Amino acid sequence: MASIDLQNITKIFRDAKRKRDLLAIDDVSLSVEQNEFLCLLGSSGCGKSTLLNMIAGFEKPTEGTVTVGGKLVDGPGADRGMVFQQANLMPWLPVWENVAFHLRLKGWRKADRRDAAQEYIDMVGLRGFENHFPAELSGGMSQRVGIARALLLNPQVILMDEPFAALDAQTKMDMQEELVAIWQKQRCTVVFVTHSVDEALVLGTRVAVMTSRPGRIRELIALDLPRPRDTTGPRFNDHKRHILNLIREEGMQQRQAAVA
Amino acid sequence: MTALSKSWERAVVPLFILAAWEVFSRSGFLPAALLPAPSVVLHTWGDWIFGFDETSQGNTGRWVADALSSATRVAAGYGIAVVSGVLLGIAIGWWRWVERTVEPTIQMLRPVPPVSWIPLAIIWFGIANKPAIFLVFLGAFFPILMNTIHGVKTADRNLIRAASMMGATEQQLLRHVVFPAALPSIFAGLRIGIGAAWMLTVTAEMVAVKSGLGYVLWDSYYFLRYDLVLAAMASIGLLGYATDALIKVLMSAALHWQHGSTLQSREG
Numbered sequence: 001m002a003s004i005d006l007q008n009i010t011k012i013f014r015d016a017k018r019k020r021d022l023l024a025i026d027d028v029s030l031s032v033e034q035n036e037f038l039c040l041l042g043s044s045g046c047g048k049s050t051l052l053n054m055i056a057g058f059e060k061p062t063e064g065t066v067t068v069g070g071k072l073v074d075g076p077g078a079d080r081g082m083v084f085q086q087a088n089l090m091p092w093l094p095v096w097e098n099v100a101f102h103l104r105l106k107g108w109r110k111a112d113r114r115d116a117a118q119e120y121i122d123m124v125g126l127r128g129f130e131n132h133f134p135a136e137l138s139g140g141m142s143q144r145v146g147i148a149r150a151l152l153l154n155p156q157v158i159l160m161d162e163p164f165a166a167l168d169a170q171t172k173m174d175m176q177e178e179l180v181a182i183w184q185k186q187r188c189t190v191v192f193v194t195h196s197v198d199e200a201l202v203l204g205t206r207v208a209v210m211t212s213r214p215g216r217i218r219e220l221i222a223l224d225l226p227r228p229r230d231t232t233g234p235r236f237n238d239h240k241r242h243i244l245n246l247i248r249e250e251g252m253q254q255r256q257a258a259v260a
Numbered sequence: 261m262t263a264l265s266k267s268w269e270r271a272v273v274p275l276f277i278l279a280a281w282e283v284f285s286r287s288g289f290l291p292a293a294l295l296p297a298p299s300v301v302l303h304t305w306g307d308w309i310f311g312f313d314e315t316s317q318g319n320t321g322r323w324v325a326d327a328l329s330s331a332t333r334v335a336a337g338y339g340i341a342v343v344s345g346v347l348l349g350i351a352i353g354w355w356r357w358v359e360r361t362v363e364p365t366i367q368m369l370r371p372v373p374p375v376s377w378i379p380l381a382i383i384w385f386g387i388a389n390k391p392a393i394f395l396v397f398l399g400a401f402f403p404i405l406m407n408t409i410h411g412v413k414t415a416d417r418n419l420i421r422a423a424s425m426m427g428a429t430e431q432q433l434l435r436h437v438v439f440p441a442a443l444p445s446i447f448a449g450l451r452i453g454i455g456a457a458w459m460l461t462v463t464a465e466m467v468a469v470k471s472g473l474g475y476v477l478w479d480s481y482y483f484l485r486y487d488l489v490l491a492a493m494a495s496i497g498l499l500g501y502a503t504d505a506l507i508k509v510l511m512s513a514a515l516h517w518q519h520g521s522t523l524q525s526r527e528g
Contacts, residue, residue: 058421078427088422092440092517102426104436133517153426 003157003189004032004055009064011050024050025061026214032157037183037190039204041197041243047215048193049161055191056082056159069156078102081150083160087142089134089149096121096130099148120148123182140171151182157189164199176202180227197243201236202229209243211250218246296487305491308476316488319476327495330461330472333389334503337396338457345401345453346446349408350434353442366405374398374460382468392464392472399456407449411442444518447511454507458500473499 011025025047032038040048053059054066057076066073068080076082089098097104100117108116121130124144134142143163150158164172180203183190194200200207207221221243225235278298284290285297296304304315311321319326351358352366374395381391415438423437465474473492480488512519 056425076421076424076427078425080425082422082425084418084422086418088416088418090419090422090437090440092443092515094517101423101436105423105426105428105432135517149422149426 003034003036003069004030004191005065005067006030006051006055007065007067009051009054009061009066011047011054011059012062023214026216027064028215028217029064030208030217030220032189032191034189035187037180037192037203037205039200039207040191040193040210041195041200041207042210042215043195043212043247046210046212048195048210051215052159052161052191052193055157056080078153079155079157081153081155081158083143083146083150083158083163085162085165087134087139087146089142089145091134094131094133095126095137095145098134098145099152101149102153116152117148120152123151124148125178140167140175143167143175147179147182151186155188157191158183160190160192162193162195165195172199177228179203197240197247198231201225201239201243202231207243209246212254218250293484294486296490301487301490301494304485304487305494308488308491316491317483317485319480319488323495326471326473326476327499329389330465330474330496331499333392333461333464333469333472334396334454334457336389337393337461338400338454340393341397341400341404341453341457342450345404345449346408349405349446349449350412350438350442352405353409353412354434354438366402370402370406374456375463378464378467381464387468387470389469391468392461395460395464395468396457399460400453403452403456404446404449407445407452408442411445412438414445415441444515447507447515450507451504451511454503455500458496458503462496 007029009025009028010023013022013024015022028051040051042048050059054061055068055073057073057080060074071079073080090101093101096114096117099120100108100113103113103116117130121127124147126141126144126148129137129141134145137145146163164175167175176199192200192203194203201223204223207223209218209221210216211218221239223239225233225239230236281295282297282299285292285295285300292300305323307313307321308316308319309321309323314320348362352363353359377395377398378391381394385391385394419437419441420433423433428436461472462474462477465472466478469475473495477489477492477496480486480492
């Protein structure tokens with residue numbers, strides 16, 4: 001059974017100022033299997049985040065349906081953990097309270113929340129920072145808290161919206177490695193939005209290359225490269241060349257359309 | 261810098277003013293009764309508090325009772341204003357329909373000076389505690405309300421998204437996200453509100469109540485006891501300063517998470 005199923009999704013945004021409709025996503029169908037790591041790859045404004053937000057339940061498709069685990073999505077819920085581009089931590093809560101925020105909502109006692117949080121704090125390598133406040137953390141550490149918080153939900157699927165985009169190159173590489181390790185251990189389904197070809201090729205079991213305005217899926221590429229992935233190997237580079245060509249073609253068509 | 265030299269810094273300006281004032285009133289430039297010297301005021305004030313030689317006549321030894329009755333009115337009116345201002349502020353900031361239905365009325369009442377309610381307050385509540393409490397409420401309510409609304413409206417939408425991703429209901433969002441996010445702004449309102457509360461207790465006591473620091477102030481004016489007037493003014497200033505300091509302590513305890521990320525954290 002597919003873990004996530006998108007059927008004939010269309011999204012039209014109403015531009016109130018110019019009184020115009022904008023077709024953001026045009027008839028996208030996509031299914032993600034259990035334990036898959038799907039990367040949604042596209043340039044900014046191609047609707048990849050909108051697609052992710054529809055799986056999360058923050059936005060509703062104009063047409064089409066989204067189901068997760070066979071259940072129709074009609075709003076955000078704890079069965080889908082989301083990691084945002086900014087960590088979005090509650091600045092008034094220490095690290096462990098942020099990680100265990102879901103349990104606070106469920107009315108757990110403080111001591112139990114503290115215990116439950118520790119496992120996930122350890123998993124993302126933040127032992128020793130339990131009582132720090134978000135303002136005292138670096139960008140990479142904040143994202144780790146965000147990941148731990150999503151993992152604690154023990155969700156069927158984890159949705160990630162360019163979570164490493166704001167990190168420096170070294171931190172980004174470390175975090176990618178750790179994310180793959182966590183994913184292999186937790187055996188969950190991940191949908192990861194990114195605009196970086198390298199990132200998609202390092203992480204994904206499949207890459208969905210999107211076109212922009214309106215957003216469509218140009219090509220679905222299955223990656224059978226061994227892990228850890230060798231970013232300098234010939235097969236990695238074959239894939240990279242192929243995807244870059246797709247993106248270049250797409251850009252040319254856009255420019256021609258703009259001139260015409 | 262040591263703590264001692266810091267507290268010395270705080271005392272420089274008040275000490276300078278007191279010294280200049282003492283010299284000026286002793287110079288004979290004005291009749292001594294019109295501008296009593298600080299030493300005279302302090303003497304009268306001391307008698308008002310401790311009752312040692314009846315320089316403050318009928319008020320001798322009655323300061324604690326006077327201060328308490330003013331403080332009680334402040335506490336009652338301010339307490340009502342805090343609870344209603346914060347709750348209504350959250351409702352107006354969160355639900356559009358509450359904003360549409362309630363806000364125009366509130367914005368029309370807000371520019372009416374609380375003092376102009378005095379005649380009606382006296383007719384409705386008589387001469388006693390109630391009109392003063394009503395006035396204190398009016399003075400403190402609006403700043404607390406406006407700042408709460410502002411705090412709710414400027415809460416980070418992404419935090420609300422994050423919490424609803426974790427399954428928060430609307431009520432939980434208000435309690436666990438919106439309220440703490442609005443807290444810095446709410447505290448700004450609380451501090452403006454406490455100043456207004458003291459101002460209005462004293463005003464009400466001059467007109468509509470027969471006890472408290474404001475009543476002593478106005479009564480002493482009729483008896484030409486400007487030393488008592490000044491002692492009453494100083495008492496009000498001191499109590500206002502103390503309550504504001506109390507709110508500041510509560511604030512830094514509640515907002516300790518801001519330490520290290522705001523300018524405020526530079527303060528000792």
